[in-house]
Every structure is written in structure tokens, then in C-alpha cells.
Amino acid sequence: MLNGRKIIVVVSGGIAAYKSADLVSRLKKAGAEVRVAMTRSAQEFVGAVTFESLAGYPVYQDVFERPRAWEMEHIAWARWADAIVAAPATAHLLARLALGLADDAVTTLALAYTGPLYIAPAMNSAMWQHPATQENLKTLLARGVKMIEPGEGALACGEVGPGRMAEPADIVEELEKYFATGAELKGKTVLITAGPTREKLDPIRFISNRSTGRMGAELAAEAAARGARVIFVHGPMSAPVPAGVEAYPVESAREMLAKVKKFWAKTHIAVFAAAVANYESGAAEKGKIKGGDKLTLELKRTPDIAGWAGENRKKGQLLVGFCAESENLIEIAKQKLKAKKLDLICANPIGEEGVGFEAAENRVVLIDKSGKEEASEQADKREIAGWIWNRVKSRK
Ligand SMILES: Cc1cc2nc3c(=O)[nH]c(=O)nc-3n(C[C@H](O)[C@H](O)[C@H](O)COP(=O)(O)O)c2cc1C
Missing domain, CATH: 3.40.50.1950 (Flavin prenyltransferase-like)
Known part of the structure; x- marks a missing residue:
């Protein structure tokens, strides 16, 4: 080389x-x-x-x-x-x-x-x-x-x-x-969201999930290695933030959306790999929640970041989503792809031994707008990141 x-x-x-x-x-x-x-x-x-x-x-x-x-x-x-x-x-x-x-x-x-x-x-x-x-x-x-x-x-x-x-x-x-890689992403700005978000319930408690941010981090590292300028907007992740990217740490889905909006006009390719906590407190308490034997929380949907992106697509942008589901994965991923107006979606099984959240390895099914599906092997997340970019690049 x-x-x-x-x-x-x-x-x-x-x-x-x-x-x-x-x-x-x-x-x-x-x-x-x-x-x-x-x-x-x-x-x-x-x-x-x-x-x-x-x-x-x-x-x-x-x-x-x-x-x-x-x-x-x-x-x-x-x-x-x-x-x-x-x-x-x-x-x-x-x-x-x-x-x-x-x-x-x-x-x-x-x-x-x-x-x-x-x-x-x-x-x-x-x-x-x-x-x-x-x-x-x-x-x-x-x-x-x-x-x-x-x-x-x-x-x-x-x-x-x-x-x-x-x-x-x-x-x-x-x-x-x-x-x-022929610096195939040279001159491109790639925006990647990664990790979980934390939705505050009170000053010390929050709703979140088991995402480590590793899949998004590997996608970011791979994009940077292929010459892209990478804007990496990440929740509180346990995997390390990769070198060579512009990292913007956020906590909540709202903060994540605000950062995505900030860089949206400059973005050529967006990959929404964050595991956004889908619900936030209707009214986060200012003081610590006191409860008896039972506690009822009223939750509402967090803003839909990929959905906002699909609605606000700029000319020439390529939007890639992730869909992590334990059942009816492909069907739900196809619905999401359409509803959020994305170009591609990575259907990502969860609940399977050795892949997905908290695992070193992953496997995805990449689905495009025409409904065409392509399944990866199960492999290390870095390899999966390379596999995904090899397919995304041909569309850009
Ligand atoms: C023995 C010795 C070892 C040094 N090692 C380092 C080093 O590993 N990294 C560093 O940033 N500066 C180190 N310095 C300080 C730099 O040499 C110093 O900041 C110098 O002005 C750097 O100039 P340059 O960046 O133009 O080469 C060291 C200095 C000495 C005397």
C-alpha cells in the first residue's frame, strides 16, 4: 500500500x-x-x-x-x-x-x-x-x-x-x-451519534440503557481512517472515544439533537448509531424523588433524532440508521427506514448471545430503500464497521 x-x-x-x-x-x-x-x-x-x-x-x-x-x-x-x-x-x-x-x-x-x-x-x-x-x-x-x-x-x-x-x-x-482505502471519504463530513443517552428523573437518577457506544466508536474510527472529518456526538459511553474525531459529549436525547442540528448543514453522511433512551420524564424533579412502596412515573417520548434528520434532509446527504430489536427485527427495521426517511438501516439483533449491546462482536442486516437486504457475518465491531462503510461508500 x-x-x-x-x-x-x-x-x-x-x-x-x-x-x-x-x-x-x-x-x-x-x-x-x-x-x-x-x-x-x-x-x-x-x-x-x-x-x-x-x-x-x-x-x-x-x-x-x-x-x-x-x-x-x-x-x-x-x-x-x-x-x-x-x-x-x-x-x-x-x-x-x-x-x-x-x-x-x-x-x-x-x-x-x-x-x-x-x-x-x-x-x-x-x-x-x-x-x-x-x-x-x-x-x-x-x-x-x-x-x-x-x-x-x-x-x-x-x-x-x-x-x-x-x-x-x-x-x-x-x-x-x-x-x-484510497481516502475514499476525504472531503466528507461524517456525523455519527453513539452511546446511550441519559434522561434525568431527578438530580441523581436517570433512565438509560446498556449501550457501550462501541459500535458507533468503531464506525467513527473507520470513517476517520478513510479520510473523513468525523463529528462524533456521544452519550455517556463506557467504550473509549476514538482518536482522530471531533467528539461532543452529551447526556440527553435533547442535547444530542441540539448538537446534530448544530452540525447538520455541514454533514454529508450521518450515521445514527446512538441508543437513545426512548423516554424522558414528563417533569424531572428538582429534588430527589421520595416514594413509598410504589412509585408511578409519567414518561413521554424523547425527540426522534433520526426522524428529525429525515425531515430536514439537505440535498445530497446520505442518512444511515440503526434499529436494535429483539423480535421482528427486519420488519421493524423496514418500517423505521421508511418512517424516518433514511437511505439505509442496520438491523441489529439484541438478546442474542455474543452480539449487540455490551458485546465485542456484532452482526447486522443492512437494508436499503428498495427493501434489499444484505447480512454481515458475525464479527468484531471494528470489522462490522468496515463492512458497513464498504457498503455506504458505494452510495456516496
Ligand atoms: C531530555 C528531554 C526530553 C524531552 N522529552 C519531551 C517529550 O517527550 N515530549 C515533549 O513534548 N517535550 C519533550 N521535551 C521538551 C522539548 O524538547 C521542548 O519543549 C522543545 O522546545 C520542543 O521543541 P520542538 O517541538 O520544536 O521540537 C524534552 C526535553 C528534554 C531536555
């Missing part, structure tokens, strides 16, 4: 810079053409000669260096690359990228570049968790920058926690995935 691809590895000043040598070596072995750009600090950690030898090309390190043939190097490099990956990406580099600074070779190049930019952050846990770093990350992700998430473990600073750079093999795999 990487054969002949032109990849720039940006190395900034962290201990993990030594791992970038392995990254360059692996990319070369995979057939990619590789160039390396380094910050000044990075050169304190690993010499440019190491990267020049591995890449077989002079390292770009100074905006004002005189090129052998006249060209503006930052522009020439930006035009040349099919992808840029910053590994390690320091806290400082993330801040500079977020601000759009152009104060050295690396940031000037990044600002002149319009293609896919990957970041593999690496830093001390406190630096990683600092609100400034997290804000910068959010800004970058919102701009479509793709993050290869740092892992947890023993860090060079002696601490244990998040902030360890992703392994070079995993970074190569991310890039392979990007090129393998």
Missing part, C-alpha cells in the same frame, strides 16, 4: 525521536519514498545524519538554508508529499501547529501543506493531560488532523501513564490503512 507513496516524517524534540529512525526504516522497507524534516530541538536527540542515511535524502531543518537548485523548500516539500506524519509530536509542536505558527522549517512546511497530516504525540503524562495540550489537540482534530493516539506505560521521565508514542509498526499500519 505504501509502495511509491511520498511521505514526510516530521521529527520534533522528544526522547521518542530515536523511535522515528525505526519508523523511517519501516516506511522505506514498505516501499515508500521518505523525507525527514526536523525541529532544532529534535537534533539534540538524534542527529540529522541518521535520518539522511535511512531516508536517502537530505533532512529539511532550516527555512533559510540555501537549496542546491533554487526553489522554496517548504513549498516544494509541501507539494511533494502524499502524507505527513509528525512522530514524535511534542507538546510544543502541537501548540505551534494549532496556532498556525510558521517559525521554523517544520511548521512552515505544515502550514503550506494541504494533504493528510498525522500526529503521533509523545510526552510526559502531565504535559499530555494539561488543558493547554488538550485544547490544542481539539483544535487540530477539528481541522482534520489525524491523531495516532499515544499509549500508556512507563515513560522516559520515570512516570507511568499516557503519553508514550505509538509504536512505529502501528504508525505504519495507520498510513497503510489510509492509502489502502
Whole structure:
């Protein structure tokens, strides 16, 4: 997949810079053409000669260096690359990228570049968790920058926690995935709802369900890997929020609908994978509900998010729903597809051993407007997400 691809590895000043040598070596072995750009600090950690030898090309390190043939190097490099990956990406580099600074070779190049930019952050846990770093990350992700998430473990600073750079093999795999799928969702904004919602009964109690949000998270991760800008609107989920997406946490169905409306005009494809709690309290109590032996609650329907979407469809949008049922699944899914004016619906069995809510695996039946059904195998939710996108893409 990487054969002949032109990849720039940006190395900034962290201990993990030594791992970038392995990254360059692996990319070369995979057939990619590789160039390396380094910050000044990075050169304190690993010499440019190491990267020049591995890449077989002079390292770009100074905006004002005189090129052998006249060209503006930052522009020439930006035009040349099919992808840029910053590994390690320091806290400082993330801040500079977020601000759009152009104060050295690396940031000037990044600002002149319009293609896919990957970041593999690496830093001390406190630096990683600092609100400034997290804000910068959010800004970058919102701009479509793709993050290869740092892992947890023993860090060079002696601490244990998040902030360890992703392994070079995993970074190569991310890039392979990007090129393998042909970035088919590049330029598309995909809105995905996921997880359960919580409908408040009183200050401490709520109605919810067993959804973990994993299916929606996998759909979001897969869409991001295929080049989409992903708006991920999620309820309180127990599965991790995927990297590389713009995540908007909400609690209730009403809040979820409000976020969907906010991003609706920009959305090309919407996937409604959230398990919205169907009922909310008619009047959530301000104080804790006191009851005797019996308690009667009056509930009303929560707003129908997919239904709103179908009613407010913009030209060219593709709408995909989910229908989780324990009985008459296909029949109910077909009714929902029609009633909510969707293009596709994933009928998702619940109550079956090993699939659906709280399970690692899933199986779905994808139904289109003409009533055509296609059943997936039972597989890991990530695989099911890929299976669904392979079918959605052909309709876009
Ligand atoms: C020994 C040492 C290790 C460092 N490791 C990291 C690191 O892993 N991540 C990070 O963000 N900064 C790290 N720093 C701090 C950066 O080198 C410093 O913020 C620098 O300004 C980054 O510049 P750059 O982003 O232009 O490369 C380290 C500094 C030293 C002295």
C-alpha cells in the first residue's frame, strides 16, 4: 500500500525521536519514498545524519538554508508529499501547529501543506493531560488532523501513564490503512451519534440503557481512517472515544439533537448509531424523588433524532440508521427506514448471545430503500464497521 507513496516524517524534540529512525526504516522497507524534516530541538536527540542515511535524502531543518537548485523548500516539500506524519509530536509542536505558527522549517512546511497530516504525540503524562495540550489537540482534530493516539506505560521521565508514542509498526499500519482505502471519504463530513443517552428523573437518577457506544466508536474510527472529518456526538459511553474525531459529549436525547442540528448543514453522511433512551420524564424533579412502596412515573417520548434528520434532509446527504430489536427485527427495521426517511438501516439483533449491546462482536442486516437486504457475518465491531462503510461508500 505504501509502495511509491511520498511521505514526510516530521521529527520534533522528544526522547521518542530515536523511535522515528525505526519508523523511517519501516516506511522505506514498505516501499515508500521518505523525507525527514526536523525541529532544532529534535537534533539534540538524534542527529540529522541518521535520518539522511535511512531516508536517502537530505533532512529539511532550516527555512533559510540555501537549496542546491533554487526553489522554496517548504513549498516544494509541501507539494511533494502524499502524507505527513509528525512522530514524535511534542507538546510544543502541537501548540505551534494549532496556532498556525510558521517559525521554523517544520511548521512552515505544515502550514503550506494541504494533504493528510498525522500526529503521533509523545510526552510526559502531565504535559499530555494539561488543558493547554488538550485544547490544542481539539483544535487540530477539528481541522482534520489525524491523531495516532499515544499509549500508556512507563515513560522516559520515570512516570507511568499516557503519553508514550505509538509504536512505529502501528504508525505504519495507520498510513497503510489510509492509502489502502484510497481516502475514499476525504472531503466528507461524517456525523455519527453513539452511546446511550441519559434522561434525568431527578438530580441523581436517570433512565438509560446498556449501550457501550462501541459500535458507533468503531464506525467513527473507520470513517476517520478513510479520510473523513468525523463529528462524533456521544452519550455517556463506557467504550473509549476514538482518536482522530471531533467528539461532543452529551447526556440527553435533547442535547444530542441540539448538537446534530448544530452540525447538520455541514454533514454529508450521518450515521445514527446512538441508543437513545426512548423516554424522558414528563417533569424531572428538582429534588430527589421520595416514594413509598410504589412509585408511578409519567414518561413521554424523547425527540426522534433520526426522524428529525429525515425531515430536514439537505440535498445530497446520505442518512444511515440503526434499529436494535429483539423480535421482528427486519420488519421493524423496514418500517423505521421508511418512517424516518433514511437511505439505509442496520438491523441489529439484541438478546442474542455474543452480539449487540455490551458485546465485542456484532452482526447486522443492512437494508436499503428498495427493501434489499444484505447480512454481515458475525464479527468484531471494528470489522462490522468496515463492512458497513464498504457498503455506504458505494452510495456516496
Ligand atoms: C531530555 C528531554 C526530553 C524531552 N522529552 C519531551 C517529550 O517527550 N515530549 C515533549 O513534548 N517535550 C519533550 N521535551 C521538551 C522539548 O524538547 C521542548 O519543549 C522543545 O522546545 C520542543 O521543541 P520542538 O517541538 O520544536 O521540537 C524534552 C526535553 C528534554 C531536555
